[in-house]
Amino acid sequence: MTGFISAAGRNRKLPLALRTTVCVTAIILLGCGLIWGRQEFDTPIPIVLKPVKTVYPKYPDHLKKEGIAGEVIVSVWVDEKGNVKIASKPFHIIRSLHPELDELAVSAAKEWKFAPLIVPKKNNFDGVGNFLSFLFDPGESSEVEDAAPREPLSRELLTLLDRSWASCEKMEDVADFYLCRERIKENIKNIVNVGDGFMWGTPDDIDAGEMWRFQVYCFVPDLGLPKTNRYINEYQITSRNSRVTELRTPAKPLSNERNSMYEKKPLSFPIPMSVSSRLLAPGFRDEYDYFFGEDEKILGKNCRVIEIMARKKKSAPIRKATVWVERKSDRVVKAEVECGETAIDKRILAECRELYLVPHMTATYEYDNDIKGIRLPSQSKIVLDYSQLGRRNKRDTRIKLAISYDKYRFFTVSTEPKIIK
Structure with a gap:
């Protein structure tokens, strides 16, 4: 000051x-x-x-x-x-x-x-x-962190959760190890x-x-034109002992679309493959309330919509979410989440504390790569907004990431996680 x-x-x-x-x-x-x-x-x-x-x-x-x-x-x-x-x-x-x-x-x-x-x-x-x-x-309104007892889930909703969770398990079984090309378009506005x-x-x-x-x-974030960066990476997911890890290496040869390293990414956000599992798995259901939303057509698929709310918003990494599940196959087509403060990168929180702003991070994931009978991530969109005091409904975009995934390759090995080419 x-x-x-x-x-x-x-x-x-x-x-x-x-x-x-x-x-x-x-x-x-x-x-x-x-x-x-x-x-x-x-x-x-x-x-x-x-x-x-x-x-x-x-x-x-x-x-x-x-x-x-x-x-x-x-x-x-x-x-x-x-x-x-x-x-x-x-x-x-x-x-x-x-x-x-x-x-x-x-x-x-x-x-x-x-x-x-x-x-x-x-x-x-x-x-x-x-x-x-x-x-x-x-x-x-004030929130009581000790969530009150809730009514049991309806049979219809519980069945849909179980079936969509089963499709997530198939994705994990097939994609314990995979490598794909990741294209990132990053827009950043200055303060x-x-x-x-x-x-x-x-x-x-x-x-x-x-x-x-x-x-x-x-x-507040600059209302002018953002700075745009583009990257192309070899993006690998490894799953070992139920722990999912992501690794990135710059594409070779270096593409003209890639103008700087993405090793020090400015945001920390949920891994696309693990989002639906985190929201639908039986072991996490006591953390959320589930409701049916209105049916909707997404990516050309007729979908059931599940609305999800964290029961303890202050400590939840995901405060609320919407999941679209294909009616025909019970596979997750899209997921949209609002991240809690515990999921936001510490550097972002430090910047907000310094400038007295409030961070709001949302992430949208689409699963439109149909490979081996499962739906793998096709696109991610991560948006970080800041709001000012007394202007809860007015937000300025600080960082926006548009990410696409293609050229999947799969590995089923039991070695230590590492990039395999």
Whole structure:
């Protein structure tokens, strides 16, 4: 978090906005302020504010039920040691929402702590102004991780699960070892500052009539054209002791379509061959609730649709999924999953924590390579979106992978997993 303070202006003139949301998961959006003293054209000097302790106010249930939601902005002062002080009344609340929520926000703001400020040596410097903006957002309903007992599955649904699982077992038996060509098209967008807003005011520590302004910036994926990379790999799946492993090696000779190594892939996502097994296997069924969806025609096949919801969304690698099963053969034709946080790559989670964004990853798998009586993966589509605070329904695509698989070769050997050519 970076603010700017005028080199020759008054030192106590940096309002800086820090937005938080009060819900099941607390997210912080970076804010950036710009303050001008009487000499408006002075060169700004950057000052870094890094929160080391954050406290979020409680959101009383009775206020949630009443539909009272919105933003409370608290005016605070951060001294050179990073300690937080609340501005004097009536300037301590810049934006009020409800007396009880206002008081909870002020109490939480008092507990915040920042790293010691790194500033140029100047006379009389004793801190910077700051705003903490708490967004009281009901968000999703609270989740009880201890799932309640559920009704037994209907005979029809249980039969379909068993038959489709049997087809998955056949796929595993045939494809313990296989090698295919993998073509990857990767689109990546950069993280940039977009969108801003202004607020004006007159704190009690500056002269009457003197105004200040702060500007809020949001860090989101660039809305411009993405960077596109293409790769061609030899992609191998090995299955040993019920553990499925994927291996990649660059295609030889190197293709013009491939412009860089894909060894350090930016996403970690479920292996296509193992997705349907993970969702349909009897040993995992106690983790999910299953429902029939509306029948649909996919890839030219008439399919039954199974909707799947994780019973413990917070800890589930797959939060929800849809599986299309061919009526004629009971084979899985397509699977679409929404990944939970535990399935998202640690590098992605670290980036989101740094930029105060929320990751959302979905994966779609099509099984249209009909070989040896089984349906093997033909295409995968992986999409990683980021959303901002207070904009749950607005997402920006960060990374998109379009992957195709062809030229399958099979091996049934009992050696250690390795690339076989």
